[in-house]
Amino acid sequence: QVQLVQSGAEVKKPGASVKVSCKASGYTFSGSPMHWVRQAPGQGLEWMGWINGDNAGYSPKFQGRVSITRDTFATTVYMDLSSLRSEDTAVYYCVKSGGEYWGQGTLVTVSS
Amino acid sequence: QSVLTQPPSASGTPGQRVTISCSGSSSNIGSNPVDWYQQLPGTAPRLLIYSHNQRPSGVPDRFSASKSGTSASLAISGLQSEDEADYYCAAWDDSLNGLWVFGGGTKLTVL
Numbered sequence: 001q002v003q004l005v006q007s008g009a010e011v012k013k014p015g016a017s018v019k020v021s022c023k024a025s026g027y028t029f030s031g032s033p034m035h036w037v038r039q040a041p042g043q044g045l046e047w048m049g050w051i052n053g054d055n056a057g058y059s060p061k062f063q064g065r066v067s068i069t070r071d072t073f074a075t076t077v078y079m080d081l082s083s084l085r086s087e088d089t090a091v092y093y094c095v096k097s098g099g100e101y102w103g104q105g106t107l108v109t110v111s112s
Numbered sequence: 113q114s115v116l117t118q119p120p121s122a123s124g125t126p127g128q129r130v131t132i133s134c135s136g137s138s139s140n141i142g143s144n145p146v147d148w149y150q151q152l153p154g155t156a157p158r159l160l161i162y163s164h165n166q167r168p169s170g171v172p173d174r175f176s177a178s179k180s181g182t183s184a185s186l187a188i189s190g191l192q193s194e195d196e197a198d199y200y201c202a203a204w205d206d207s208l209n210g211l212w213v214f215g216g217g218t219k220l221t222v223l
Contacts, residue, residue: 035212044114045149045157045200047212057209093156099147099202100168102156 002026004094004103011109017082020106022094029075033097036068036079039105040090050097051077084110115140116201118215125223129189132218134201136182140213144204146184148177151198151217160199161186188220196222 007021022034033052037045049058049068056068067080077094089110094103117135124130134146145164149157159168161177164184176187184203188195201215 037212037214044217045202045214047214050212057211059211060208099149099159099162102158105156 002096002101004096004101006092006094006103006106009107009109011111012084014085014110014112016084016110017080018084018108019078019080020092020094020108022077022079022103024075024077024094024096027096030072034068034070034077035095035097036066036092037095038090038092040087043090046090048079048081048092052097081108084108086110114216115205115213116203116215118199118201118218120216121219121221123221123223124188124191126191126193128191129187130191130220131188132186132199132201132220134184134186134215136184136203136213138182139207140182140203140205141179141184142182143206146177146179147202148175148186149200149202150195151200153197157200191222193222196220 003025005023010018012018033050035050036048039045048062051068051070058066065082070077091105091107093105122132148161150160151157160175164179165177174189198217198219200217205211205213
């Protein structure tokens with residue numbers, strides 16, 4: 001069965017970077033794009049970007065601060081977010097293209 | 113604010129039929145399929161409807177969706193207490209290099 005397992009919670013200081021991983025299994029990894037979506041406390045869902053093959057696309061809101069990469073051999077996708085600020089405190093989800101499969105979410109807390 | 117517009121709240125009594133609207137534009141709902149998600153507290157969103165009105169395995173047929181022009185709606189018939197959750201619409205947007213856009217979410221209360 002399809003599984004997306006994300007890395008654990010992170011606490012970061014403002015200005016730092018965070019890298020969240022998403023380990024995929026149960027399907028042909030190379031054939032399916034992956035999205036990253038975040039949700040701030042009490043707020044809605046916000047798309048950050050995606051990776052499709054070796055090409056990544058980003059929301060204009062995060063362009064320049066986010067980088068999405070993947071390791072095909074490790075069947076893992078990574079989301080790097082830099083210049084963190086308190087407003088980046090959120091749960092970050094990886095989502096297999098199609099929307100049916102979501103990771104369990106990774107809480108990133110940005111606090112001084 | 114979100115690209116897609118949803119009412120912040122909706123409510124109904126058990127057994128009732130409720131609908132949740134989602135308004136967008138020609139670059140998203142007007143030209144692409146709409147998906148609907150259900151999110152229970154503390155959990156990841158669950159796909160309810162995709163490609164306008166298709167349900168993944170395990171989603172009851174009490175959930176249905178429709179689309180007209182640049183608006184879409186989710187209908188829940190035979191409302192049950194376990195339907196109390198947040199609901200989000202989503203669609204691909206063809207502007208710029210393409211982006212996935214969401215509604216702000218609708219909190220459904222079962223009275």
